Amino acid sequence: MTxxxxxxxxxxxxxxxxxxxxxxxxxxxFVFAIFIFVxxxxxxxxxxxxxxGEFFTSIEWYPTSRTHVRYGALALITGxxxxxxxxxxxxxxxxxxxxxxxxxxxxxxxxxxxKIVIELLAAIPSVVWGFIGLTIMNSLIVRLFNAPIGLNxxxxxxxxxxxxxxxxVSIGEDALKAVPDSYREAAVALGxxxxxxxxxxxxxxxxxGLLAAVMLGIGRAVGETMAVLMATGHSIRIPHGVLxxxxxxxxxxxxxxxxxxxxxxxxxxxxxxxxxxxTITFVINITADFIVRGIGRK
Amino acid sequence: MVEQTxxxxxxxxxxxxxxxxxxxxxxxxxxxxEIFGIIGPAQSGKTSLLRAINRTxxxxxxxxxxxxxTVDGEExxxxxxxxxxxxxxGMVAPLPVGLPLTIYDNVAFAPRMGGIRQKGSxxxxxxxxxxxxxxxxxxxxxxxxxxxxxxGGQQQRLTIARALSHQPEILCLDxxxxxxxxxxxxxxxxxxxxxxxxxxxxxxxxLVQQARRLADRTMFLFEGDIIxxxxxxxxxxxxxAQQKTYDYVNGIFG
Ligand SMILES: Nc1ncnc2c1ncn2[C@@H]1O[C@H](COP(=O)(O)OP(=O)(O)OP(=O)(O)O)[C@@H](O)[C@H]1O
Ligand SMILES: [Mg+2]
Numbered sequence: 001m002t003x004x005x006x007x008x009x010x011x012x013x014x015x016x017x018x019x020x021x022x023x024x025x026x027x028x029x030f031v032f033a034i035f036i037f038v039x040x041x042x043x044x045x046x047x048x049x050x051x052x053g054e055f056f057t058s059i060e061w062y063p064t065s066r067t068h069v070r071y072g073a074l075a076l077i078t079g080x081x082x083x084x085x086x087x088x089x090x091x092x093x094x095x096x097x098x099x100x101x102x103x104x105x106x107x108x109x110x111x112x113x114x115k116i117v118i119e120l121l122a123a124i125p126s127v128v129w130g131f132i133g134l135t136i137m138n139s140l141i142v143r144l145f146n147a148p149i150g151l152n153x154x155x156x157x158x159x160x161x162x163x164x165x166x167x168x169v170s171i172g173e174d175a176l177k178a179v180p181d182s183y184r185e186a187a188v189a190l191g192x193x194x195x196x197x198x199x200x201x202x203x204x205x206x207x208x209g210l211l212a213a214v215m216l217g218i219g220r221a222v223g224e225t226m227a228v229l230m231a232t233g234h235s236i237r238i239p240h241g242v243l244x245x246x247x248x249x250x251x252x253x254x255x256x257x258x259x260x261x262x263x264x265x266x267x268x269x270x271x272x273x274x275x276x277x278x279t280i281t282f283v284i285n286i287t288a289d290f291i292v293r294g295i296g297r298k
Numbered sequence: 299m300v301e302q303t304x305x306x307x308x309x310x311x312x313x314x315x316x317x318x319x320x321x322x323x324x325x326x327x328x329x330x331x332e333i334f335g336i337i338g339p340a341q342s343g344k345t346s347l348l349r350a351i352n353r354t355x356x357x358x359x360x361x362x363x364x365x366x367x368t369v370d371g372e373e374x375x376x377x378x379x380x381x382x383x384x385x386x387x388g389m390v391a392p393l394p395v396g397l398p399l400t401i402y403d404n405v406a407f408a409p410r411m412g413g414i415r416q417k418g419s420x421x422x423x424x425x426x427x428x429x430x431x432x433x434x435x436x437x438x439x440x441x442x443x444x445x446x447x448x449x450g451g452q453q454q455r456l457t458i459a460r461a462l463s464h465q466p467e468i469l470c471l472d473x474x475x476x477x478x479x480x481x482x483x484x485x486x487x488x489x490x491x492x493x494x495x496x497x498x499x500x501x502x503x504x505l506v507q508q509a510r511r512l513a514d515r516t517m518f519l520f521e522g523d524i525i526x527x528x529x530x531x532x533x534x535x536x537x538x539a540q541q542k543t544y545d546y547v548n549g550i551f552g
Binding site: 108180181182183184185186187188189190191192193196200201204205 | 352354357359381382384385387389391393395397398399407408411412457460461463464
């Protein structure tokens with residue numbers, strides 16, 4: 001290296017550092033910018049006419065009524081939580097189980113095949129899933145459970161579960177693969193069975209990655225719009241059973257935003273719902289973060 | 299002599315990874331309650347041999363062996379309960395593998411798997427094993443912190459404690475003192491001399507002097523063949539049977 005170029009090294013280093021710093025900071029900036037934009041769209045109403053009490057406790061959602069306008073989102077909030085919860089109840093055990101199978105028990109050939117299939121599944125657009133819910137699942141549920149309508153919470157939850165399982169499996173499998181083989185061998189050398197090794201060593205060692213997999217799955221479930229719009233029946237009420245139709249926050253925004261006059265109260269409330277969704281995912285992620293650190297500290 | 303069956307019998311053992319043969323048909327016996335030293339330069343197949351004995355070799359894809367390995371007269375490849383076989387053998391790997399658990403849980407792992415539930419007895423086992431591994435005094439106040447936060451040498455002693463925790467009949471030490479300072483090594487060596495009352499010890503070591511100090515008999519393994527196996531006094535004397543042994547022991551090799 002010539003002396004001249006060596007002279008430039010600190011400058012080059014500085015430039016690279018700045019550039020990386022910029023990339024990191026811009027990610028934060030964009031998140032804030034989106035938050036502020038969404039909030040600004042709903043801000044007028046939020047500070048003047050918005051009734052938080054009604055929004056959170058009433059199930060009356062009559063945004064377009066002439067005389068009786070109500071913005072009670074309780075049923076929508078319940079809808080989002082119940083569908084997502086049921087979906088995770090189905091998807092997490094399945095997804096983690098499949099991840100363990102693929103990383104620990106699967107013969108190498110089958111493994112490659114399965115991984116390709118799972119990646120394909122992850123790439124199916126949500127409209128297609130919604131269509132499956134609308135047609136196949138719909139008639140299946142009517143026939144199997146004798147339900148009056150096949151478009152309901154159960155249908156939506158299954159579709160969401162099918163959508164999140166591939167994510168949970170592929171991220172979960174990466175997390176398990178990252179556990180060094182020496183852990184497995186050390187545990188087995190102590191005389192424990194494969195199952196004991198998996199439950200006592202492998203899963204605890206991979207816990208952060210597995211939790212991330214689950215969080216991404218939940219994120220997908222809470223944020224998913226199109227598929228639930230098509231599969232859940234889209235009716236505003238508090239469900240009393242899994243076979244009742246529900247409506248979610250996301251589906252409400254998607255269905256109504258196009259028809260709400262810009263800057264009307266209705267329009268602004270829909271943006272407040274957006275903020276609520278934003279907050280929900282934020283809280284979930286922060287909680288997960290605390291869980292991870294809480295376990296990791298010890 | 300009291301030993302009828304040897305603790306471990308190896309006959310015509312050929313071991314290979316894929317096409318690459320690492321042990322070329324070796325035969326020897328390890329007696330009950332002896333310290334059996336194995337010396338030999340890198341790549342001679344020492345670690346592979348230990349992994350074949352406790353059957354962890356089968357986790358490496360493509361690794362195979364032919365010939366026979368018996369523990370207490372029983373063929374290891376055909377034992378009914380491989381977990382029981384592995385519990386008979388305590389294994390200390392050359393690079394410490396602290397399981398991602400607390401110090402206490404690392405040592406309590408095997409006893410718990412073995413079905414011991416009472417906290418009192420597990421406490422006792424943990425303390426005894428950590429003392430034997432010369433680690434107790436350094437960690438007794440932080441038993442519930444992660445084992446992976448210990449220094450390299452401390453982690454190595456933790457794996458020794460762990461290997462002792464299920465009261466093995468055979469203790470395999472694969473270059474256990476690589477990361478341990480000489481003073482602590484000496485303390486552990488003293489413990490090993492006592493432990494041989496209770497168990498058979500296989501000591502794989504690159505420190506020729508360590509084998510001389512501890513081993514009753516020593517085997518010199520070179521590129522997958524046994525060059526010489528004899529009482530340590532002979533191996534480390536001025537006139538072992540093979541010139542190669544003399545050269546290796548005295549560091550004038552190659
Ligand atoms: N997992 C593996 N896959 C393929 N080959 C391996 C594997 N482990 C070991 N070998 C090969 O087997 C031979 C013997 O290795 P081994 O680890 O048994 O030697 P060693 O005597 O323990 O050496 P060292 O003193 O360096 O620990 C080496 O040539 C090595 O490359
Ligand atoms: Mg080795």
